[in-house]
Amino acid sequence: MYNRNNNNSRRPIGRGGINNARPIRVYVNPENKTPNNIAPQNAGFSMPVENRPHHAPFSADTVRIASGANRRISEQRNVNRSRPSQATSQHSHLSPSSGRRQSPQRGAGERRDKHSDRKIGTRVRERSPRGENGSEKDNVPPIEKDVIRIIPLGGVEQIGQNMTAIEINNDIIVIDAGFQFKDEDTPGIDYILPNTKYLEERKQKIRALVITHGHLDHIGGIPYIMDRIGNPPIYSRSLTTMMIKKRQEEFSHLKPLDIKVVEKADRIKLGNLYVKFFSVTHTIPDSMGIIIETPFGSIINPGDIKLDHVDGVPTEAEEKEYERFGKEKTLLLMMDSTNIDNPGFSTPESVVCKNLDEIIKNTKNRLIIGMFSSQIERMINVITSAEKYGKKVVIEGRSMKNNVEIVKAMGMIKTKPETIIGVEQIDNYPSDRILVLATGAQGDEFAALMRMSTKSHKYLKINNRDTILLSASIVPGNERAVQKLKDNLARQGAKIIHYRTSEVYIHSTGHGNRGELEWIHKKIRPQFFIPIHGSHYMLRVHEELAKSLGMPIENITVPDNGTVIEIRDGGKKMFRLKEKAPSGLVMVDGFSIGDVQEVVIRDRQMLAQDGMFVIIGSINTGTGKLKKSPDIISRGFVYLRESQDLLQEARVIIKKTIEDTTKGMNPINFEYIKDILTDNVSRFLFQQTAKRPIVIPVLLGV
Ligand SMILES: [Zn+2]
């Protein structure tokens, strides 16, 4: 969802900042403060972040082993268990006693395996969270001769993680490799990637990855995906290639990318296919649409697209750009559906820039503008306006600084070097000569604006003469964070202009509204249509639009991620295969990449809601009796010190459960005891507290 406006300021990109927000603490034993004390058989537990050594390698392994173990469990167990026992079942395989049940070779092999592919990008998980009873197999049949196969691998059930594969005979061309930021449904996850399994199994056919533009929902997946799809060459226009390279610097262990710059006049040969480009209007320079020539007509993917226009009449430049499609026989159009539900034409960026220019000119005190760092055109225009009115610009926020650096290096911004000053120089100038450009208009916790709003910024202290302009819409899901940001800023007396309260347009979207999309449909006049970039509902609305323009319903396919669409019979008919390319969620979770199990995500949700309750007991394997009163550790459940009665009763239940269960049992079946114990304790805790913490028994045989 966050990528609606391509907000790449949401979080530091790359690996940085990942560990800060982990809320989960899982202890094996509170005495074991150093990770090295964890016996190998306990390796399934990750230590609390603060107990990890500062140099990261260890934590990477820990996280990974944990997830690997979870994978084993759900392979073997029925996932549809009740909530508490799910957690236990994960645990049971990791605990000391489980060594008895699993062959030692297997355990050792798994660990070695974890060791060998330590680096990001090399790790391929086989299971999908969707295929709960086995591996999600790629059962798509080989492609037939002269058939065109189109597979949207991401971005058609959500906004973000855009990726599409086009396959003809012996060639595959991949368009975009984005990611999606986590949302509330995937706590702790950093990014969600398109599932590339289909491509991985056919990587020798991949001729190129062609990128439409430099937003993260189109390039974000590159560091994680390239190695898996065989490192094909990447083609894009210059700014995009610079942004890809800049990002890649944070992944120094990866193979260098083979990046080739193309311009819109180019026509390049990839395998047996020719590919051409055209300019599209978006919020970042060098956005391009892609035209793949096939024997039956062209396939067109414009990427993210809107139109420059005056009162609903596209400008001459736009007319000129789309003129070519009058001559082009377009077989298939795949188009952005993000704003299909908004009527008419979206506000052109030129209008926003004019309004911002006025505001910059007329603001007599310090002006702080919060915006997405991905809105590069606006960023360039704001800096240019500031210079025009003799103001100095302070850039705050890492992604914003990075992007300013890139456009400076590319000569895309022509301001004098002294216009941009460091934040530490801010007091050297009168306040009416200062403009601050900052990230964090979405209320992002660690971004510059939020730090200013909470008075935790070292140099920038908000005062009641400041004007703060939030030049961004609120991405769905961020409403509360933005509200908090506005409250905090208002508390310090600043004047706040938001895009809803502003009298003039101070923000516009990067994606065309219905009117613009309709205009483009009419210009391109495709034979077949596949709506992309959007949730299912948006794609359906876009399908309606195409139908209303006279396209037969059988010429339109509304895909899901992984849907295999074929154009056959010499480009005459479109089919949707019953087989799907693997499409299970692939996530970046700390240092590990893969299809993080749904059970892991569910546990995180439960931990966040009701916390956890760990029981540690030693059982005499001869008598089946508890050696001493069991230890209990809990986090996020109830405050133990004030719950002594509850604890006391819980201990009685634990002791009774264990000793009743072990009566006459020889040898002692630890798994069985744990299951019963989990059920009994969960039930008891629920009766007493109406909470369902994850109950984890750790039983040691002595
Ligand atoms: Zn974009």
Ligand SMILES: [Zn+2]
């Ligand atoms: Zn996009």
